Amino acid sequence: MFRWIESSALSVWTRESTSLIAYPAILSAHAIGMALAAGINAAIALRLLGAASEIPAAEMRRYAGVAWIGFAINAVSGTLLLIAYPTKALTNPVFYLKLSLIAVGLAVFVAATRRLEQWTSAAQTWVGIALLASWGGAIVAGRLLAYTYRRLMAG
């Protein structure tokens, strides 16, 4: 299975093309998408934790669309990176940790941008902490992928 993906034209192009629009552009897109998704989540979390309290908390959801754009950029660029090196990611437990943290982060984000008005301030604090922990953890896990993989390729 890994060999089959690794020998596909898309995988070979992403991995081996010397063009700047191949691997370098995909990595750049992944970092920009991260900044938008994790960054806006961090801003929402900071507001929930009491920073910039003059901002009506419920209005922060106006920026949820931009966070979703960032997430979409990373879903696409992340899939391409996975197609380029499937063995490297899928044989590494840290990759599954990263995916789990993103799933938690997304779930809390969806909750945080809906019906915020009805929550107690204690609940808002916990949502803020959960957002920071999950997205911050996903960033760290993502960065560690470059250091913790056991096998680069199957072939």
Place this chain on the structure above:
Amino acid sequence: MVRFQMWLVTMFAGVKPIARLMHTAWGWPLAESLHFIGLSLLVGTVGLFDLRLLGLGQRIPIAAMHRLIPWGLAGFAINAVSGIAFLLAEPDQYVYNPSFHVKVLLIAAAGMNALTFYLTTYRKVTVNGAPATAPPAAKAMAAVSLSLWIGVIIAGRLLTFYRPFPCQPPDPGFLATCIPGFHANWK
């Protein structure tokens, strides 16, 4: 400029303790993680303020949105510290890297742009009773800010694709994008 670059590398290489720390098993990955968290914090607050100036989320007062900026500065500080740690640990990989030159220029430009904003329109858009819509000049600076920070991320991500190698003759010219000093003709 090449002389200055070589002087910089010698200076940075002199700070041994940071380099030793960075070359431990956890040094580099930890600094990279902090650098990515810092950039997210910066883009998530400064970038959000830029989007607000551009007209997104009009019901939030601009002055209220500006209260997030100190957190962006904290993100920048995290990245300045972790970035300097990279620089001290592998000076020639940055000082001679063309992508690093572009990155530093873009950061400087973003700083100048922010300074211009604070000297010109900041008071107008944050004063009590300021209109919800920012004037065109403020919007222009917000768009420039967003573009520059995205450019900084791209230049940072491209660093590894422009790793400098030892210079080949002839000499490297005004600004070295290769590691000088190895070739007898030049040095």
